[in-house]
Amino acid sequence: MPVNVSMNVNGRAVVEEVEERTLLVELLRENLRLTGTHVGCDTSQCGACVVHVDGRSVKACTMLATQAHGADVTTIEGLADNGKLHPMQEAFRENHGLQCGFCTPGMVMSALDLVARNPDPTGGEVREWLEGNLCRCTGYHNIVKSILAGASAMRGGS
Amino acid sequence: MYEFNYHRPGTLEAAAAALAAAEDGQVLAGGQTLIPTLKQRLASPSDLIDLGSIAGLDGVRREGDAIVVGAMTRHADVASSPDARSAIPALAALADGIGDPQVRNCGTIGGSIANADPAADYPAAVVGLGAEVRTDRRTIAGDDFFTGLFETALEDGEIIVSVRFPAPRRAAYAKFPNPASRYAIVGVMVADTGSGVRVAVTGAGDQVFRAGAMEAALGGNFSADAIRDASVPSDGLNEDLHASAEYRAHLVGVMARRAVAAAAAG
Ligand SMILES: Cc1cc2nc3c(=O)[nH]c(=O)nc-3n(C[C@H](O)[C@H](O)[C@H](O)COP(=O)(O)OP(=O)(O)OC[C@H]3O[C@@H](n4cnc5c(N)ncnc54)[C@H](O)[C@@H]3O)c2cc1C
Numbered sequence: 094m095p096v097n098v099s100m101n102v103n104g105r106a107v108v109e110e111v112e113e114r115t116l117l118v119e120l121l122r123e124n125l126r127l128t129g130t131h132v133g134c135d136t137s138q139c140g141a142c143v144v145h146v147d148g149r150s151v152k153a154c155t156m157l158a159t160q161a162h163g164a165d166v167t168t169i170e171g172l173a174d175n176g177k178l179h180p181m182q183e184a185f186r187e188n189h190g191l192q193c194g195f196c197t198p199g200m201v202m203s204a205l206d207l208v209a210r211n212p213d214p215t216g217g218e219v220r221e222w223l224e225g226n227l228c229r230c231t232g233y234h235n236i237v238k239s240i241l242a243g244a245s246a247m248r249g250g251s
Numbered sequence: 252m253y254e255f256n257y258h259r260p261g262t263l264e265a266a267a268a269a270l271a272a273a274e275d276g277q278v279l280a281g282g283q284t285l286i287p288t289l290k291q292r293l294a295s296p297s298d299l300i301d302l303g304s305i306a307g308l309d310g311v312r313r314e315g316d317a318i319v320v321g322a323m324t325r326h327a328d329v330a331s332s333p334d335a336r337s338a339i340p341a342l343a344a345l346a347d348g349i350g351d352p353q354v355r356n357c358g359t360i361g362g363s364i365a366n367a368d369p370a371a372d373y374p375a376a377v378v379g380l381g382a383e384v385r386t387d388r389r390t391i392a393g394d395d396f397f398t399g400l401f402e403t404a405l406e407d408g409e410i411i412v413s414v415r416f417p418a419p420r421r422a423a424y425a426k427f428p429n430p431a432s433r434y435a436i437v438g439v440m441v442a443d444t445g446s447g448v449r450v451a452v453t454g455a456g457d458q459v460f461r462a463g464a465m466e467a468a469l470g471g472n473f474s475a476d477a478i479r480d481a482s483v484p485s486d487g488l489n490e491d492l493h494a495s496a497e498y499r500a501h502l503v504g505v506m507a508r509r510a511v512a513a514a515a516a517g
C-alpha cells in the first residue's frame with residue numbers, strides 16, 4: 094500500500110507517495126532525482142549512500158523512507174552554497190581526494206559528521222572513522238589528507 | 252525486498268498489539284541487521300512494527316549503582332553517554348567499537364541482543380556484566396537470555412524495553428575484530444564484580460558463553476598472569492574462512508589477558 098512520507102531535504106519540504114518498502118536512498122534518487130547519493134553495494138558496507146538524517150550520518154540504503162518521516166535530511170547536493178563548494182568539497186578537489194568520484198559523496202558526508210563531533214581530528218581518527226566508507230580507487234591516503242584539510246578550513250585555517 | 256505493511260505505533264502497548272494482530276510481524280529497531288536481511292529477501296515478514304516513535308524507549312540513565320540502557324538506544328549514544336562512560340567505561344568502549352560510525356548511529360542495543368548474532372559485541376556485555384534484560388512482560392537474567400545460534404529466551408511477540416547493567420568494580424572488553432565488518436572473531440568481556448569475576452566470550456561459539464576456569468583463576472588473583480596459560484577447548488567452536496576453531500580458542504586466551512590487563516590498569 095502506498096504511504097505518504099514528508100521530510101525536509103536540503104532545506105526543502107517534500108511530500109512523496111512511496112511504497113512502504115521504499116528505501117530512503119530510492120526516494121532520494123528516484124523520486125527527488127538527487128542522484129549524488131550513490132549505491133555501491135547491497136550489503137550495507139560501502140558507505141557510498143551516506144547522508145545526514147537529523148544531523149547524523151547514516152546509510153540511506155539501510156533505512157526505510159518511512160523511518161525518515163518528519164526528519165531533516167541533508168545530501169551532498171545540500172552542501173554547496175549558491176554554487177560555491179563547501180570547504181570539505183573544495184578540500185577533496187584541491188587534494189586530489191577522488192579519482193572516479195563514486196565514493197566521494199559518502200566520504201564527504203561521513204567526514205562532515207566526524208568534524209561536527211571532533212573539529213580537529215588526527216589522521217588516525219579520520220582513518221578509524223572511515224571504517225564504513227570504501228573507495229576502490231585512491232587508496233585512502235588523499236581522502237584522509239582532504240578531510241584533514243577540509244576540517245582545518247572549517248575551523249577557519251588555511 | 253518483499254512487500255510488508257508498515258506500522259509506527261506511539262506506545263509499547265500499541266506495538267505489542269500490532270505485533271499480536273499481524274500474521275507474521277516483526278519489530279524494526281535500527282534496521283542495521285533487519286533491512287539488509289529484507290533486501291536480500293532472506294526474510295519476508297507480513298508487517299514491520301517500527302519502534303522508532305515510542306517515547307521512553309531510548310536513552311541511558313543511572314539507577315543506583317546500575318546503568319539502564321533503553322532498548323532503542325543507538326550504539327553511538329551508549330558510546331558517548333557520560334553516565335555509561337563514568338560508571339561502566341567498558342560498556343561505552345564496547346559500543347564505540349561496533350561496526351562503523353553509520354551503523355552506530357542507527358543500530359540499537361535491543362536489536363543487537365534480540366538478533367543474537369554469535370559474533371555480536373553486546374552479548375558479551377550482557378553476560379559478562381551480569382545484566383538483566385527487561386521486556387514488556389518480565390525480567391530475564393543476562394545469563395539466561397541467549398539460548399543458541401540467533402536464539403534467545405524471548406517469546407513470540409515479546410519486546411525488549413531496556414537492559415540493566417550493574418556497575419562492576421572494574422571491567423574491560425577486548426575484541427579481535429573481523430577487519431571488514433568489525434564483528435568479533437573473538438571478543439572477551441572480563442568484569443570484576445562485587446560478587447566474583449565474570450568472563451564472557453563472544454564470536455567463538457554458537458552463542459556467548461562464560462569461561463569458568465578463567466573466572467576461578469582470576470577470582471584468586473585478578474591479573475593477566477593468573478590466566479597466563481589459560482585457553483578454552485576448541486571443540487565445537489566456530490570455524491570459518493576467517494579463523495579455525497583452534498585459532499579462536501587461542502584468541503580467547505589472548506583477548507582475556509588483554510581485557511584483564513586493561514581492567515586492572517583501570
Ligand atoms: C556493516 C555492518 C557492520 C556491523 N558490525 C557489527 C559489529 O562489529 N558488532 C556488532 O555487534 N554488530 C555489528 N553490526 C550489527 C549492528 O550492531 C546492528 O545494529 C544490530 O545487530 C541490530 O540492531 P538494530 O537496532 O539495527 O536492529 P534491527 O535490524 O532493526 O532488528 C534486528 C532484530 O532484532 C529484533 N528487534 C529489534 N528491537 C527489538 C526489541 N526491542 N525487542 C525485540 N526484538 C527486537 C528485530 O525484529 C530483528 O529481528 C553490523 C551491522 C552492519 C550493517
Ligand code: FES
Nearest residue numbers: 133139140142154
Ligand atoms: S550502498 Fe553500500 S552501504 Fe549503502
Ligand code: FES
Nearest residue numbers: 192194228229230
Ligand atoms: S574515487 Fe573511485 S571509488 Fe573512491
